[in-house]
Amino acid sequence: MTASIDAAQQLVADLPATAAVWCSGLRKRYRRQTAVDGVSFTVGRGEVLGLLGPNGAGKTTVIKMLLGLVRPDAGEVLLLGRPGADPRARARVGYLPELFRYQPWLTATEVLMLHTRLARITVPAEEQRQCLAMVGLADRAGDRVGSFSKGMQQRVGLAVALVARPELVILDEPTSALDPLGRADVRDLLLELKERQVAVILNSHLIGEVERVCDRVVILDKGRVAADGTLAELLGQRELRMRLDGVTPEARERLAAAGRLTNQGDAYTVTLPPDHDDAHVPDLVADLAGLGVRIHSVEPGRISLEERLLGILRGDQA
Numbered sequence: 001m002t003a004s005i006d007a008a009q010q011l012v013a014d015l016p017a018t019a020a021v022w023c024s025g026l027r028k029r030y031r032r033q034t035a036v037d038g039v040s041f042t043v044g045r046g047e048v049l050g051l052l053g054p055n056g057a058g059k060t061t062v063i064k065m066l067l068g069l070v071r072p073d074a075g076e077v078l079l080l081g082r083p084g085a086d087p088r089a090r091a092r093v094g095y096l097p098e099l100f101r102y103q104p105w106l107t108a109t110e111v112l113m114l115h116t117r118l119a120r121i122t123v124p125a126e127e128q129r130q131c132l133a134m135v136g137l138a139d140r141a142g143d144r145v146g147s148f149s150k151g152m153q154q155r156v157g158l159a160v161a162l163v164a165r166p167e168l169v170i171l172d173e174p175t176s177a178l179d180p181l182g183r184a185d186v187r188d189l190l191l192e193l194k195e196r197q198v199a200v201i202l203n204s205h206l207i208g209e210v211e212r213v214c215d216r217v218v219i220l221d222k223g224r225v226a227a228d229g230t231l232a233e234l235l236g237q238r239e240l241r242m243r244l245d246g247v248t249p250e251a252r253e254r255l256a257a258a259g260r261l262t263n264q265g266d267a268y269t270v271t272l273p274p275d276h277d278d279a280h281v282p283d284l285v286a287d288l289a290g291l292g293v294r295i296h297s298v299e300p301g302r303i304s305l306e307e308r309l310l311g312i313l314r315g316d317q318a
């Protein structure tokens, strides 16, 4: 008997760790408007996922379906290995909504106490204080939230999302009301969560922010997944940026043979194909010199997430 229990425990221990989020085939229509149309993705434990896409792409609707705040027309959700509707899973998830509003008559400390009680988790007062300090509200803990600026209320929302020791945090535009210093604070906070192996979904229009902290990105467009991959996969395309003069039609042809060519004045950019071999760069430079081109600089580069996002949304080929 004991042997079979041991074997069963070993079997469970050997199972691969469940994902923080797994969703498949999520769909939602509002009257004649399709908001989300067959969205599937996974977020690993401790992974920071950026959710990007234009206004109305369906990002908030996806987030609300993950959290059970909007009922999907189709599709399934698992949070931390349990069905999305299971209260045991939800208690381990922190959430900052896009439109945040907290009870104005409560102090910041009382808002946190209320949320830990709702999550049915005991968090020592000292830890709650640390949580407020982490979002820069240590000095305002005893003040009523109704007297806070919008940015300060968003910081309260971040503390609420973090206070119950979540294993997954979902942040819907967490820096929309924050000043540049506040944005930098959130960036540090996300990196700290990553270190603590807390999984994060970050919906943000601030692409630089996403590029700095996210491991992976899902791009939504018109309710569908337009791209899903690690930053390395999405930004794998590299470029050669050159300053040239004396570019003859033959030299231009040679540049275009190396990749997609754009130019403005004396600045030439070749977007290299995915199978490009770095060993070919000296050949290109030698050929250009042989064709009489004066080469002032050659700089390797990588496209930014913003350029990639715009390319995907405009339907450019990778």
Ligand SMILES: Nc1ncnc2c1ncn2[C@@H]1O[C@H](COP(=O)(O)OP(=O)(O)OP(=O)(O)O)[C@@H](O)[C@H]1O
Pocket: 030, 033, 034, 035, 053, 054, 055, 056, 057, 058, 059, 060, 061, 062
């Ligand atoms: N409660 C609702 N009733 C009707 N339509 C809705 C509702 N919520 C969202 N929609 C529609 O669903 C689509 C997706 O909206 P959603 O808020 O998910 O987009 P989003 O990507 O989060 O946009 P944004 O970047 O502007 O916040 C939009 O066309 C929107 O009008």
